[in-house]
Amino acid sequence: MNLLGNVLSYQHFPIYAIMVLFMGSFLIAAFGENRRVRNILALLSITASLIFSLLLINPVILRGEIIGYWMGARSIAGGYAIGIALEVDALSLFFALLAACAIFVSGVYSIQYMSRDDNEKEYYTLYLLLCGGVMGMVLSGDLFNMFIMVEILTFAAVALTAFRNTARGAVEAAFKYLVVGCMGSTFILVGTAMLYAQTHTLNLAQLAQLVPGNMNTATKAAFALLFVGFGTKAFIVPFHPLAADAHGAAPASVSVIISGVLTKSGIYGIIRITYFLFQSMGLGTMQFLLVFIGSVSMFVCVTMALAQHDFKRLLAFHSISQIGYVLTAVGLCTALGLSAGLYHAINHTLFKGLLFLAAGAVLHETGTTDLNKLGGLARKMPHTTVLFLIGALSISGVPPFNGFASKWLIYQATYQKAVESGNIGFLLVTVIALITSVLTLASFVKVSHSVFFGQLPPELEKVKEVSWGMRFAMGIFALLCIVTGLFPNLVTTYLTEPAAAAAFSVQRYIEAMGFDGSAAVEILAGSFRYAGVWEPVSWLLVLCIALLAVTIAALAGRYDNVSLCRTAAGDSKYQLFYGGEEQSFSQLGGDDMFWGFKHNWRGYFSFMHRLHSGIVNDYALWAVADLALVMLFSLIVL
Amino acid sequence: MTVILEALRYLGYVLVFPGFLFCFLAGMLLCGIDRKLVAKMQKRVGPPILQPFYDFFKLCGKETIVPAAAERISFMLAPLLGLAALVVIQLFIPVFSFTAFYGMADIIVILYLLLIPAISIIMGGAASGSPYAGVGLSREMVTIISCELPLVLVLLAVAKTVGSAMGTGLCFSLSDIAEYQEINGSLITRISMLPAAAAMLLVIPGETGSHPFDTAEAETEICEGLLAEYSGAALGVFKLSHAVKMLTLSSLFAALFLGGLGTGILVLDALLLFLLCAGITAVSISLVHAVTARLKIEQIFKFYWTVVSLPALLSLVLAWYGL
Amino acid sequence: MFKKLIEESTGRSPWLFHINAGSCNGCDIELVSVLTPRYDAERLGFKLAGSPRHADIVVVTGPVTKQSLPRVLRTISQVPEPRCIVTMGSCPQSGNVFRGSYSVAGPLSKYVPVDVDVAGCAPKPEAVIDGLALAAKILKEKRGRMK
Secondary structure, eight states: OHHHHHHTSGGGHHHHHHHHHHHHHHHHHHHTTSHHHHHHHHHHHHHHHHHHHHHTIIIIIISOOOEEEEGGGOOEETTEEOSOEEEEOHHHHHHHHHHHHHHHHHHHHHHHHGGGSSOHHHHHHHHHHHHHHHHHHHHBOBHHHHHHHHHHHHHHHHHHHTSSTTSTTHHHHHHHHHHHHHHHHHHHHHHHHHHHHHHSOOBHHHHHHHSGGGOOHHHHHHHHHHHHHHHHHHTOTTSHHHHHHHHHHSOHHHHHHIIIIIHHHHHHHHHIIIIIISOOTTSHHHHHHHHHHHHHHHHHHHHHHHTOOBHHHHHHHHHHHHHHHHHHHHHTOSHHHHHHHHHHHHHHHHHHHHHHHHHHHHHHHHSOOBTTTOOOGGGTOHHHHHHHHHHHHHHTTOTTSHHHHHHHHHHHHHHHHHHHHTOHHHHHHHHHHHHHHHHHHHHHHHHIIIIISSOOOGGGTTOOOOOHHHHHHHHHHHHHHHHHHHOHHHHIIIIIHHHHHHHTOHHHHHHHTTOOOTTOOOOOOOOOOOSSOBOHHHHHHHHHHHHHHHHHHHHHTTTTOEEOOOSSSOOGGGSOOSTTSOOOOOOOOGGGTTHHHHHHTHHHHHHHHHHOOOOHHHHHHHHHHHHHHHHHHHHHHO | OHHHHHHHHHHHHHHTSSSHHHHHHHHHHHHHHHHHHHHHHTTOOOOOTTHHHHHHHHHHTSOEEOOTTSOHHHHHHHHHHHHHHHHHHHHHSOBTTBOSSTTSBOHHHHHHHTHHHHHHHHHHHHHHOOHHHHHHHHHHHHHHHHHHHHHHHHHHHHHHHHHHHHTSSOOOOHHHHHHHHHHHOOGGGSGGGHHHHHHHHHHHHHHHTOGGGOGGGOHHHHTTGGGTTOOHHHHHHHHHHHHHHHHHHHHHHHHHHSTTOOOSOHHHHHHHHHHHHHHHHIIIIIIHHHHOOOOOHHHHHHHIIIIIHHHHHHHHHHHHTTO | OHHHHHHHHHHHOOEEEEEESSOOSHHHHHHHHHTSTTTOGGGGTOEEOSSGGGOSEEEEESOOBTTTHHHHHHHHHTSOSSOEEEEESSHHHHOGGGTTOTTBOOOGGGTSOOOEEEOSSSOOHHHHHHHHHHHHHHHHHHHHHOO
C-alpha cells in the first residue's frame, strides 16, 4: 500500500509523462503489426501523458511548488550535481501542457488521417518518439539531457518529414532539415560542452548558480552557440525556409507537432538560457537581440507567406511569423510582455494546429494543397470550412477569438515598454505587430477564397466531407480557440502569469534543487495595468443581441424569401453574371491576388525571392553567419 | 426589478440610440447629404436628401436571386453580420460624455472590429462565386492594408498624447480620451494632433470605400466587384452598412479629435454629433469625391503608405516628444 | 404601410443597366449625357448600375445582332423582378437602317416584352428622360401588382 502510494505520488508524474510516450513508441515498434493494437497503444500512451501533465497543474501551478526530481535517487555529491535530474516549475509545465494537448489532438486525428498510408507502424513509432522528445526536453533539469531530447526529436521530425517520400519534395525537405537541424544540435552540444568545461556541471539549476558570476569568453561563446542552436529548433529567422519545406512535406498531423510544439520547445530553450542560465535579460542589449529577431521573423515571414501558393507552406511561414510575436513579447522582459508572449504561444499551438488539420483534411479529400487548383469546397465540406474559418480568424487577430486576446496584450506590452524605457524603437515594434496582423488577415482571405469559397473546379465535384474522427479533432482545437479567446482573464491568471512569474524567480529555481541561489540576478518583473479594456464575453453578448435584432428585422421583412435555382440544369437567371456570356469555370488563382500590394513591393519581393534560393548550402551558410553575428554580439555586450 | 430595468435600458441602447434606429436614420441621412453635396459641387440639382431611403426600401421590395454557384448560407448571412458588427462598434464610440457600453472595448479593439464588416463583405462576395467578386475582394483587402498603417499611427499618436497628459504613459480607452477632452478641450486644438487629424480625414474615404478609393466596387470596370451577384434585400443591407460605416468613422473622428464640445444633454449631444459627422463627411468624403477621379489599386496603396502615413507619423513623433 | 412605402420608393429609385446590342454608339453617348450636370437624371433617382443584379430598368440600344441576341436575353433574365425593359433609339424597335441585314435578329420585342420604346436616331436627352420616367412609373405599377 505504501509502495503504491509512493509510486502514485505526484513527484513521479513528470517522468511518467515522458516515459509513457517512449514506452508506447517501443511497444508499437515491437507489437504494432495489428492495426487495432497499434491504435490502442498509441491512444493509451498519449492519453496517459496528457493525464499526468494535467495532474501536475494542482501542485505546480496552483500551489506554486517546483518539483526537483533526481532519477535513481542520486543527488548532489561533493557540491556537484552528478545524477540526471528533472526540474518542473510552472514554466516547464506550461510548455509540457501545451505539448500534451497538441499531441493528444493530433494523435486522435492521425488515426483516420493516416489510415490510407503504408508503414503506419513506423509512423506511430516515430510520432511517439517525437512527442516523447518534446516532453522530455521541456521537463528536463539538465542541459545535456535537453540536448539528447533535442536530438531525438530532431531525428524523429526529419524522418517524419520524409514519411511520404513519394510526394514531391519530401526527401529534399527532410535533407535540408537534417543538415541545418544537425548544425543546430551541434551548436547546442558544443555550447553545453563549453559550459561544462567552465563550471563542471550540467544541471540547469547549478549552472544558473555558477554561470552569471563566471562570465568569460568561453561562456559568452557558449551563450551564442546555445541561442543559435535553440533558434534553429524554433525556426526563427534565418532558419525560416526550413520550416516551410518541412511543414509542406510532412503529414498534417506531424506539422501540428512541428509547428505547434517543436517550435515552442525552441522558445522554451531560449527562455531557459536567457532568463535562467545567463540571467542576462535585464540588459537592454539582450532585449534588443530578442525583440529584433522576433520582429524581423514576424514581418519577413508574413510577407513570405503572402507570396506562397501552397496551403501548407503558407501556414508554415505564418507559424514562424507567430513565433516572432512570441519571441518579441518574451524579449520585452516585463511581466506583461512575458505573460502576453506565453499566451500567444498557447494560442498559436491551438489555431495553427486547427489550420494544419484543416489543410490535412483538404489534402486527404482532394489530394492537393495547391491554392491555384482548389476552390469552392465550402459546399462540399461545410464543417471543415467553419472550423477553418475559426482558425483563420483566430490567427488574424479578429475579436473575439483567441489570437486577438493575446495580440492585444502584445501591442500593449510593446507600447508600454516604449513608454517606460523612452525608446522609440519599441514603438516601431508595436506598429510592425499591428501591420503584420492585417497582412496575416490578407493571406487568410486569400486561402479562404482560393480553397473554400469561389468556384468549385469540375474535377472536385466528387469531394466529400472528412470523417467524424478528423472533424472531432479539429473541433477540440476550435473549441479551445474560442474558450481561450473568450476568457482571457482565466488563461492569464491560471496559466501564463504563474509561468511568467516562474521565469522571474530564478532564485527559487536554483534553490529547489538544493543549491545556493542567493547570488542569482533577480529581474524585477514590475507591476502593470492595462492601458485599455477588452471584455470579450460582454462584447459577444452585445454582438449576439445586435445580430438577433438584425435577423428578426430581416426575417420580418421576408429576407429569407429568396429565389433559388430549383431546376437541375442551368437556368440562365441563376447563372453568374459573366458580362452576358455563358457561365464557365473561372477562379482567381491564389497567385494573382493582392496585386496592388505586391506591385508596390516588387523590389522587396524579388529580393526575397532571390535570397530564398532553396539551396541547402546557402541555408547552412546562413546558420554559420547567424552564429558568427550572435557570437560577436554576445562577446561585446554580455 | 432594477435588473430588468437595467437590461431594458441596455436593450434601448442597442435598438434605439446609439444603436440601430440612430444608425439607420443618421447613416442614411449622411449618405443623402453626401450625394446632394457632390451634386451641388458639380453644379447639378442632385437627388433628394431622402434618396438613400428610397433606394433601400426599393431594394427591400426586389426579388433576391441566389446564384446556383453560390454558397447559400454565407451568401445570405454575410450582410447581416456586417451590419450587426458596425452597429456594435457604434455602441462603443462615446457621444461626448455619454458612452452606451462603458469599459468594454478600447481603440485597438475598435481597429480590429472595423475589420469584421470588411471581412463579412469579402466572405459574402467570395461565397457568390463570381469572378468579378474575386477581383473585388483582392482589391478590397489591399485597400484595407493601405488604410491600416495610417490609421494605426493616428490611433497610437492619440493614445500617447492623452496617456502622457494623464500621467499613465499611454491610454487606449475611448472613454478616457473623451473624459480628457471634456476637461482639456478638443485634441484638434493641439498643434501636434493637426497632422493626425488630416490623415484621419483621408483615411475615412478609404475605409468606407467611397469615390477615389472605390476600386473594389468599381462599377464601370468590374461590375461592382464584391457586390456583383447581390440583389434585393441583401444588397439593400450592404448599402445600409456602407451608410452606417460613414457614420461610424466620422463619429470615431469626432470622438478622437472633437471631444469636449458636448452640452451634457443627450438629445442635444446626439444632434450635435450628427451635425459634426455631416461636416466631417462633407470635407472628407464629398469634397474628395467631387474633385478627384478614381485611383488605380496600386496608387491607393502608395498614396496611403506615403502621403497619408507621413503626417500621421509626424504627429506620433511630435506626441512622443511631448509637443 | 410597409408595402406602400416600398411601392412609393420603387418609383423614385430606378437603377439603369445599359446593354449595347450592336449599337453605333450614338445612343450610348446620349444615354450618358442624360446623367451629366446639364440634364442630371440623378435628381429623379436614376443611377447607372454596374451589374444586372442591381438593375430595375434595362436600357437596350442597337439593332440586336445575331451575335448579341443570346447575351442580351441572358443578361435580361438575370435582372431581378420587378424590371422594365426600355429600348432606346429606333434600332431595337424596328431595325432602323440595319433592317433586313443578314446579321440582325431584331426587333427586340420579338423575344421579350418591351415596356417603353424611345424612338429617334439618336433620341434627344429630354426624350430619353421622359421615357425613363415613364418606365419608372410602370416599374411602380409592377411592384404594386407583386404579392
